[in-house]
Amino acid sequence: MGHIEGQIYLASPYTAAASALTGENLWVNVDVLMTNDITGPGAIGVFKREFGENAKVRDREKVVVIPITTFSQLMNAANRNVDTLRDFKREQNIKYFYVTLRTSETSRLIQITKASATLLAQEGHCRPGEVLVGTDSHTCTAGAFGQFASGIGNTEVPPTIRFVLDGEIPSYILAKDLILQVIGEISVAGATYKTMEFVGTAVEGLTMEERMTLCNMVIEAGGKNGVIPADKTTYDYLKEKTTVPYEPVYSDEQARFLAEYHFDISKLEPLVAKPHSPGNRALARECKDVKIDRVYIGSCTGGKTEDFMAAAKVFLASGKKVKVPTFLVPATQKVWMDLYTIPVPESGGKTCSQIFEDAGCDTPASPSCGACMGGPRDTHARLNEPQVCVSTTNRNFPGRMGHKEGQIYLASPYTAAASALTGHVTDPREFLQ
Numbered sequence: 001m002g003h004i005e006g007q008i009y010l011a012s013p014y015t016a017a018a019s020a021l022t023g024e025n026l027w028v029n030v031d032v033l034m035t036n037d038i039t040g041p042g043a044i045g046v047f048k049r050e051f052g053e054n055a056k057v058r059d060r061e062k063v064v065v066i067p068i069t070t071f072s073q074l075m076n077a078a079n080r081n082v083d084t085l086r087d088f089k090r091e092q093n094i095k096y097f098y099v100t101l102r103t104s105e106t107s108r109l110i111q112i113t114k115a116s117a118t119l120l121a122q123e124g125h126c127r128p129g130e131v132l133v134g135t136d137s138h139t140c141t142a143g144a145f146g147q148f149a150s151g152i153g154n155t156e157v158p159p160t161i162r163f164v165l166d167g168e169i170p171s172y173i174l175a176k177d178l179i180l181q182v183i184g185e186i187s188v189a190g191a192t193y194k195t196m197e198f199v200g201t202a203v204e205g206l207t208m209e210e211r212m213t214l215c216n217m218v219i220e221a222g223g224k225n226g227v228i229p230a231d232k233t234t235y236d237y238l239k240e241k242t243t244v245p246y247e248p249v250y251s252d253e254q255a256r257f258l259a260e261y262h263f264d265i266s267k268l269e270p271l272v273a274k275p276h277s278p279g280n281r282a283l284a285r286e287c288k289d290v291k292i293d294r295v296y297i298g299s300c301t302g303g304k305t306e307d308f309m310a311a312a313k314v315f316l317a318s319g320k321k322v323k324v325p326t327f328l329v330p331a332t333q334k335v336w337m338d339l340y341t342i343p344v345p346e347s348g349g350k351t352c353s354q355i356f357e358d359a360g361c362d363t364p365a366s367p368s369c370g371a372c373m374g375g376p377r378d379t380h381a382r383l384n385e386p387q388v389c390v391s392t393t394n395r396n397f398p399g400r401m402g403h404k405e406g407q408i409y410l411a412s413p414y415t416a417a418a419s420a421l422t423g424h425v426t427d428p429r430e431f432l433q
């Protein structure tokens with residue numbers, strides 16, 4: 001990362017050059033480069049090896065460094081990765097380094113981390129028409145802004161598959177259901193190395209956070225990136241986030257698509273992805289006999305403010321208590337604060353945290369990527385036993401959240417909350433009308 005002239009970066013016909021043909025190699029200016037504490041130290045090593053110990057990043061304002069893992073008492077190596085990032089930040093005078101410190105119960109200083117894909121949007125680094133590369137496969141989340149955003153490493157213009165999602169979105173359906181529907185349709189390899197473009201009236205009606213959920217999981221279909229054309233919803237969101245000028249780009253009349261899929265979203269039912277693949281789609285109601293041990297609401301996919309608001313809505317509507325431990329891991333510090341400050345609509349002024357407490361959920365944890373990726377054994381809410389978990393995260397491969405015999409059902413925050421209330425995989429229509 002850093003020295004962009006050393007490599008050929010991806011561009012899409014969407015963002016880089018209207019005349020580009022799929023399969024062509026292009027040189028493009030990268031607008032934002034992001035790295036984290038899992039893959040960053042390796043990338044920094046390559047940077048130094050290839051460009052020399054004293055090499056400088058080309059533009060200190062374009063590099064964004066985001067530690068994402070929770071502090072571990074058990075694995076010092078994991079904590080040291082953040083030190084490597086901090087050294088690099090100091091040495092290169094990097095402008096954007098998102099870590100805050102707090103004192104733990106044992107009086108040690110620990111780092112407050114966050115899910116990088118969510119933080120990028122929150123801090124205004126996702127802008128239409130720009131190119132973002134990151135050392136995190138879920139960098140693709142930023143496609144929600146009409147940005148070409150991809151995990152780094154490939155060199156050609158990918159062909160585009162277009163997904164037309166039309167129809168009124170039912171009140172019990174969330175963007176997570178939409179992307180599970182798409183991946184279930186095309187499989188986890190269905191968009192390998194392709195751009196996935198989402199259009200249609202259902203997409204136009206989504207909030208920015210919901211658009212982020214849709215683009216976030218294109219990587220689970222093998223996609224190189226996902227993209228949603230920027231519109232008024234995008235511009236309104238960006239008004240408060242950035243003063244950097246941007247120029248949106250759109251597929252034009254000449255754009256050619258490898259394939260086009262159409263879905264009538266008004267008929268969609270709440271979905272899950274059963275173990276052990278995000279493509280293992282099933283109707284939530286078909287899994288009602290699956291007994292579960294816990295629920296996890298968190299990650300860049302399902303740990304945003306609106307995800308928690310959605311879960312709170314289900315708890316509020318039911319007036320019941322959860323039957324299984326229900327863990328809450330906000331994606332960022334701002335999300336964590338929102339849980340304690342923003343009133344949930346039609347709740348008489350209650351915040352999410354109050355509703356979660358009334359429902360008997362676990363207290364919201366410090367923000368991070370948390371147990372979405374398993375992590376060291378002391379990671380909050382990690383599956384340390386072969387348990388069954390309904391989760392708002394993105395991957396349910398064996399061992400993904402810790403124990404290799406754990407079973408993960410990927411679901412929307414509505415379905416996750418409904419399942420917490422019954423102790424079984426549950427269609428949220430049981431509580432929402």
Ligand SMILES: CC(C)[C@H](C(=O)O)[C@@H](O)C(=O)O
Pocket residue numbers: 036038039068135136137138151373394
């Ligand atoms: C944190 C990052 C290195 C990782 C990835 O790139 O796959 C993440 O996005 C994931 O979900 O596993």
